Amino acid sequence: MTSEELEKLLAQQPVALLHRLARGRVHRQFRAGKRRLIELLLQHSSQNRAGLESDLQTLIGERQSRSQSGQSHRPHAPVPHPKKTSLRGGDSEPMESAISLSDWLKGIGVPPPQPFIADPWQTEALAAVSETDVVISVPTGSGKTYVAVEAARRAMEDNRTVIYTSPLKALSNTKYTEFSKIFGSDRVGILTGDRQENGQAPLLIMTTEILRNLLYDAASGEIDIRLDTLGLVILDESQYIADPERGVVWEETIIFCPSQARLLLLSASIGNPQDIADWLTSIRPTTCRLVRHGTRTVPLRAGYLHPNEKLTPLFRTQGIPYGHPSQLHPEAKRLFLEYEDETLPSGRSRR
Ligand SMILES: Nc1ncnc2c1ncn2[C@@H]1O[C@H](COP(=O)(O)OP(=O)(O)OP(=O)(O)O)[C@@H](O)[C@H]1O
Ligand SMILES: [Mg+2]
Structure with missing residues (x-):
């Protein structure tokens, strides 16, 4: 595969697949948009091109077999703009309702003063x-x-x-x-x-x-x-x-x-x-x-801050369901898709 072919193939993949590919290869990959991620992956491929290509093919294969067995949340077919219609793959989402932003933010703030007692650890x-x-x-x-x-x-x-x-x-x-x-x-x-x-x-x-x-x-x-x-x-x-x-x-x-x-x-x-x-x-x-000591005193809440400054819970629940993609908050998912579309390398838009 030439560098150009590799770049083209990477650009055709959804950003979630690129993030998986970037794990262990690109430091702080979750901060990178699609264009940057592709750039970093191409840079990394100079060290181990064969490894990158083979992992990429594996991920593409996994994704295809998931979509053939009807489990895919992100079909290959060109998709309409998320603002105008339902989310890509939204049909297969669980129907459980998602937490509202105000409920998700509840309880954040300075707690009332209490006497200090050292924890046993x-x-x-x-x-x-x-x-x-x-x-x-x-x-x-x-x-x-x-x-x-x-x-x-x-x-x-x-x-x-x-x-x-x-x-x-x-x-x-x-x-x-x-x-x-x-x-x-x-x-x-x-x-x-x-x-x-x-x-x-x-x-x-x-x-x-x-x-x-x-x-x-x-x-x-x-x-x-x-x-x-x-x-x-x-x-x-x-x-x-x-x-x-x-x-x-x-x-x-x-x-x-x-x-x-x-x-x-x-x-x-x-x-x-x-x-x-x-x-x-x-x-x-x-x-x-x-x-x-394993218990988290301050529970984690995962949120997504879009570059347009819109904040939304990342998952449907307040807790973190260990990153299960079907648990993504619908609004976060919509913003992801919007961001992915906006950051596709120019001229390669899948829309
Ligand atoms: N035993 C305790 N009871 C109640 N609050 C505590 C207790 N010990 C520390 N705190 C408060 O917990 C907060 C976090 O403490 P600290 O900054 O030391 O955390 P840390 O373990 O160093 O976290 P990080 O991993 O982010 O560095 C501080 O506001 C501190 O005053
Ligand atoms: Mg500290």
Whole structure:
């Protein structure tokens, strides 16, 4: 298949198929419109053209056999504009009614103030980090910051210094502001590529790359970041260890972390946290304890924001039915189709 043929074949496919094809190939593929997705897939195909073509043929085959057995929601035939008539494949949709936008938005806001009571996993993690390294794997919005703050407070009360790292300069800036309010601005410093303030403070916030570089330099004796007094290193968003490009930074930071400092890895979405805890145990002088908690304190709601700023629930129900396509909200589906039509490469419109 020539590049032009491949591009043409890709352009003939529905965007949902392209998204499936893009999984594992294109980073953040759900943010890309059809035109961009095709561009990225073509770029990727320079590395493994045969693999891409064969996956594409498989997906097309699956789609055809689904449509032959009458299960398709998206027939091949040219379709009328969604605004003028029913949705493509809408006939086979379940008849269950869909949630309204106002019901979907209900309950979002600031809850009434309540006394703070630490969750059992927070107490468990805090107790553990005074003795061992700890990996925390809990859903997003569960309160990992509380553990980081309290562990930092305890380490500083013990006259130990603390380093907190995040993968992003923006997050480091936010934490700098947040921790300065909690501990006082004289107790907190920041070191990122853009900002160096209060570098002698007992609590230093930095990007993980900066810490890795400091540890490199310290290992070669070039600078002194008071490694002897370092009591705690907190690696926030440590699921980045799985990132194909940046993951090595987390690995090296862990490997070079001074032995007397405790490591606290915070993560919302490590797929294999036990493996990571076991690896830490195998390379560090102390064991590593895994603290897990599965219940989501803040339930997820999936919505779809069309580039025309129209917001709609993504699924028929408030909860997330694990992406089952038949559960798509009719309005979201209509907007998808509209977007797909709008973003088809010029001259290749299927209408
Ligand atoms: N035990 C608790 N009870 C009630 N609210 C809590 C508790 N612990 C933390 N919170 C609140 O939960 C919210 C989310 O906390 P936090 O930002 O620490 O979450 P997180 O786990 O770091 O999430 P993310 O994965 O998004 O970084 C904050 O407003 C925090 O004050
Ligand atoms: Mg957090």
